[in-house]
Amino acid sequence: MSAKPKLKQVFDRPKSLKDVPYHYCPGCHHGLIHRLVAEQIDAFGLQESTLAAASVGCSVLLYDYFDVDIVESPHGRAAAVATGLKRAKPDSFVFTYQGDGDLAAIGTAEIVHAANRGEKITVIFVNNAVFGMTGGQMAPTTLEGQVTTTSPYGRSAAEAGLPIRVCEMLSTLEGTAFAARVAVDNIKNLKKAKAALKRAFTYQTKGWGFSFVEFLSSCPTNWKMTPEEANARVGKEMADYFPLGVYKDVRAN
Amino acid sequence: MSAKPKLKQVFDRPKSLKDVPYHYCPGCHHGLIHRLVAEQIDAFGLQESTLAAASVGCSVLLYDYFDVDIVESPHGRAAAVATGLKRAKPDSFVFTYQGDGDLAAIGTAEIVHAANRGEKITVIFVNNAVFGMTGGQMAPTTLEGQVTTTSPYGRSAAEAGLPIRVCEMLSTLEGTAFAARVAVDNIKNLKKAKAALKRAFTYQTKGWGFSFVEFLSSCPTNWKMTPEEANARVGKEMADYFPLGVYKDVRAN
Amino acid sequence: MYFDTIIAGFGGQGVLLMGNVLAYAAMHAGKQVTYMPVYGVEMRGGTANCTVVISDRPVGSPIIHEPVSAVVMNRPSAEKFGPMVKKKGQVFVNASLIKEGQFTTRAKTVCWVPTMELASDIGNRRLANMVMLGAVVQGGGMLTIQQVADALSGALDPRYHKMIPANVGALKAGARFISEQKAAKKG
């Protein structure tokens, strides 16, 4: 009788995530993005030196999940808070985690200037084209025609303009060293997302400047879709308007 | 004895400017830019339908000079105030007049979003690379190495980043219909400035969208230069970093 | 007359609609009424609840710490709200998802309503909430089933008006179940 081959666990939680359930809705990508960030913290050995600026949005409870030092930021101000953290503790790894309402609406000035100054921080931008936490209002990144609770007839370009492409806008600034847009709707994209995150972490740990990773993310609840439909929308409509890719990588050789 | 040929005045104040002296320092371009704007108001016959949003900066007393309806905006918020004006009175001609501290620092979110929404307003942006009114502090547009009262050792790119090129940044937004950077340091540039202003006015009066004219401007007082030196700096160092030209003109044929 | 209740369950179970219909019916019956939903972050994670207070006098507080009744449509709700109900109160339990012993309560009366089964019986499992509402009205006695049925056209979005007869059927099924139970107990 041949010995049963030993089974090895090929996936586990990153250790910089606490072992607690998320409060996120079924199928929400926030949880997945958290994990990817935590994996890099582990990979770079940064759990003991990370300082995070949480933001206000569905991910406001970030600090219940990440086992690192975290400060709550007022809505939209995470990039300014992170600037304070990094200036005071330049040897720390500092990141923000912000939604599209947080970063692209109320926090526009803070993100533009943090990028322009070339703050040595890493910004995780979760673009789900909607204000999730507050119940599904229009965001600056809401697609044209998309129905939300404050665009009940669909977003109108004439009234509200077209969605802002943040990655592209920030890439025009001299201070932005790395900027990429990724998605986690399938394994291929997930791998690219991991690579982009890794690169962003590299930028900060090497002191190369401001790094920015935009995640296209789903919000089944407020999109009024099943998780599968929402997941599919990320790769289709969203990625159509917000093309995936690396927008800036000043140290690319 | 031949009759002396009659002399005709070949230059006069625009009528939408009140006949009062400016409070500006000798050689300051603000006064000149005021006049160019007023000339277009006259040329387009808009004195009776113009609503302006004044801003906070050396030009805060705009309403003492322009003979049109004007509301004071809190520092940086002129683009939001103008949005309110235009939405409430869509048939009016609405413009803002903002300095680089006002528009490119504290007012970043407001200008980005007004542009992105494609508000049908005209923004006059006076970039003199310094906070004039408050006594010469560093602005987001202050050139690298430039000494100001808050960059006494010269602006450091490592600490403060490089100057923001607003015209370029706003041009990436879908809502920006017209954007140009001009100067008034010599007759040639003055003519181009007039043409750009005219085009911006055309955009608004035809309802074509958001129009933006950035003026490189001098601040002899805070640059600690004579008016001539300051005037020369506009055309040299400033225009080197902030290239003049039309950046966007979506209706150009 | 005074009645209050907390109605709780998963987001998809239509608990807010139950509260709304009840409140609407109370208004039409000339009562004072308040309806109070949970809102904000508390909505994440898929649970929902609302509180309805019906009275002859103006309603002071729309939120109740010790309710006269609770309507619990799933287990987490039963665990959370069961213990809060007054001693003399009633708990209406969705017997299709909750089992005996899965929650505690001081309440004298616990009505086990097999909502999904009753709804299936009348041909539409999705009407489980209306079945429960019928049971609550019958058991609570603050309104008549007819008053609630009459309120449906006002409370429901016109898009759903064609569903009114089915809803009325569900209300009645729930009411009937309670009556039968009572009769059984008495008998």
Place this chain on the structure above:
Amino acid sequence: MYFDTIIAGFGGQGVLLMGNVLAYAAMHAGKQVTYMPVYGVEMRGGTANCTVVISDRPVGSPIIHEPVSAVVMNRPSAEKFGPMVKKKGQVFVNASLIKEGQFTTRAKTVCWVPTMELASDIGNRRLANMVMLGAVVQGGGMLTIQQVADALSGALDPRYHKMIPANVGALKAGARFISEQKAAKKG
């Protein structure tokens, strides 16, 4: 001892420096002193002024509505501050730029100081402000010229220390002018 003055002129005339040197000298002489500049938008348009108060007692208000003296270096300043000076006060007028009849004042004493001419005489027209300060100190009597001269090294940026002897010369020239005038009047 109590003395106050408003010193006013064009931005380029060094009026703020005059005030600073005076305040610095007062501090070193062990007096209580305040110096208050104008600031903000009022600075546009090229005029400047400051107020210095010197006293044996703590100074309550650093801003004076009816000053004991005013030092006016140009015509707009004379027009603005001349009328504010107390009846018993003194106005020090820059006679190089201001003519008789160009401003009004109630002040008993008006000293016309040809600052630029006196400064030219000692070889540097740009020291007109120090000439005037010498005149003010001599005329006001709140400090000695020596006290002011001694304060220069502290009040001036080290870059300008090599200019101290010239400054002292200017102070003295101004003081001498006042003494001579007084002597002339008496005589």
Place this chain on the structure above:
Amino acid sequence: MARRVLIKGNEAIAMGAIEAGCRFYFGYPITPQNEIPEYMSMAMPKLGGTFLQAESEVASINMLLGAAATGARVMTSSSSPGISLKQEGISYLAGSQIPGVIVNMSRSGPGLGGIHPSQGDYFQSTRGGGHGDYRTLVLAPSTAQENYDLTMLAFDLAEKYRNPVMILGDALIGQIKEPVELKSYRKKPQDKPWALTGAKGRHGQILKSLFLADGELTDHNWMLAKKYKSMEKEVRFETYRAEDAQLMLVAFGSVGRILKTSVDILREKGKAVGLLRPITVYPFPKQAVRQAAEEAKALMVMELNTGQMVEDVKLAAECACPVDFYGRPPGSIPTPDELAKEAMKVWRKRGLK
């Protein structure tokens, strides 16, 4: 005949505003007031009005400033942190005398705090959260019906005084669904010679708060102070079973409504307890409180905070009788029973019979 509907407090505000002729709304989402922008986004396009979701609360108060400068009726709404961000703009509105209605469905603070009902923004609302020596009228509804009615009033007052008017509620007031009678608004068209409409047949005119010339700002501030004084005639309050009350409870908004039940409970026990509920919290019903202080044996203030309105009550009572206080920071809503118990403590402490 007035239509009776079952609507949320927030919807009542939106509907009241629209009934009062408000056609411009600028806002930014925040719980627990989202039904206001959501209602507006649905209704405005149909009415030819403007709903605009701004990029922030700072932007929205300034859009309001711009639109209101043209003489239009304009509203914005938010909740505590967002209202803090609007303070600079509110101060400008007051300084430039531009009317506007600002709704604060306040949350529990400080900071992000929570979304529980709370009355922690009383000071901010009544004592110039913004800089400078200005005041805003502040209306504190306690039912959905009052939300509707007072919103209409808010627009009238804003224009009458050329001043920002605040509506101060909380999650209870905004989220509650109650029957509301939809009365119709009797329009009083007002002349607005100050409005910016274009320099047609006149010189350009200006709305501003900057006054540089000597004494100008002093005059401006005196004028404003006089105006604020003149607002005192707008005082509104409600009394409930106040006749012969030995202990008079004083509370506004959500606590004010809960206390009615407490008063009933206490009256049933034979205790002569009444309620004075300020409806305008600025201007504060000083005279009514003063009178109550003279007639009752004790006043008792109850608030969802650790003591804010109690200062106004003490200032108004002028030591005519003792003023007790029960404060309860946000986090849970007190029941009528609990509050009745607290009242009884004071009843006994003050030896009332």
Place this chain on the structure above:
Amino acid sequence: MARRVLIKGNEAIAMGAIEAGCRFYFGYPITPQNEIPEYMSMAMPKLGGTFLQAESEVASINMLLGAAATGARVMTSSSSPGISLKQEGISYLAGSQIPGVIVNMSRSGPGLGGIHPSQGDYFQSTRGGGHGDYRTLVLAPSTAQENYDLTMLAFDLAEKYRNPVMILGDALIGQIKEPVELKSYRKKPQDKPWALTGAKGRHGQILKSLFLADGELTDHNWMLAKKYKSMEKEVRFETYRAEDAQLMLVAFGSVGRILKTSVDILREKGKAVGLLRPITVYPFPKQAVRQAAEEAKALMVMELNTGQMVEDVKLAAECACPVDFYGRPPGSIPTPDELAKEAMKVWRKRGLK
């Protein structure tokens, strides 16, 4: 020996901060406090510290929040409109218990107003200009020397209470140049176990103001309320010729200093007039005022506004003697003579001899 220098009030603040170990400054220019960022921009690089000009006041208060969260001593400064914009951030600092020093060299409002000395921000500073039921310690210096000394104190208090501390001045206090004795700061190194320094040898820790669980926010608010109560021991005030005063003047900051001369003038005329000058305006020197109200025949409050601190004085005096008020909105600075005259009016009105 302490060095004596002639410096501006604003510079005194910057120098006091640096002496107290402040190495992080975030600000945005605004008159009349620009000498603070300007001094910092000059000094910080030499000290290995950080001066950062933020894109706005909103950004700067949040940079302060971030840097202070690591346990560093951090300062920001601004003036009225900028302080209004910081209110949300201040509320977050209070809620998350993060220390920080915020200077308000206030301007005259409302709105843009002007840059005249003014005391229109008293309410905003002492009564939570931001949302929620929190308090900040507020120090009100009246001389350049006090600017220096109180700034050092501000850092200590901020850390002691894990709370934002405000320094409230105006153009007079910021722009005046006076001799200042540069005392040296005796460092009291403090343990800051709450500071974010990286999860080394411990789990991650959190600084936050959001409390969602039932009752958690109530507890948090009670804890804060207790803390505010405990701050009362920090009360500081100065009396001037107060012995036997029949009329006690009460004023803070710039008016406080001007009134000293007025008191001298009145005393010379043989009038028993004294001055009580609150140095901390929150906590307010209630007991001192109460005692003055008992000992004097009348109190008189003078402010550069139309009536703010007078409420605190009345609340403290508890009707023990009449409280009169002279207010003067910004626009011109009152002279000692003018104020002495106003005091004489009250002297006569109250029949004092």
Place this chain on the structure above:
Amino acid sequence: MPQVKVISERCKGCGLCVLACPKNNLALGKEYNAQGYAYVTFNSDGKCTGCAFCAELCPDMALRPYKEERS
């Protein structure tokens, strides 16, 4: 044989793993967990490759794939 353990109390029944599995090894079940979610079940009929795609794409980290150890 490779296999996947489902931590049923963590599963929210979103179905994203079902989509992710190239071998169709996962399916939403009929049992509800305490949170009220019908959690996913693993069909261990031998098709699982241990590729971990399912776990990688599960937002809630409810899956633990195992694979034979290479020796």
Place this chain on the structure above:
Amino acid sequence: MPQVKVISERCKGCGLCVLACPKNNLALGKEYNAQGYAYVTFNSDGKCTGCAFCAELCPDMALRPYKEERS
């Protein structure tokens, strides 16, 4: 003959018109106006073309150029 009138009370002596004039017709004077500025003076020795560059570039609109009317 083309010429330029200087509104001396409006001139701030900045010298930008001096720079602008292709014919060197303008120069800063030695007289001060009431504001204390040494205002510019026009040298009418016949070189002025009435091109108005000076007026166009004067920030303070202190210049009024005149030109023969074409008939």
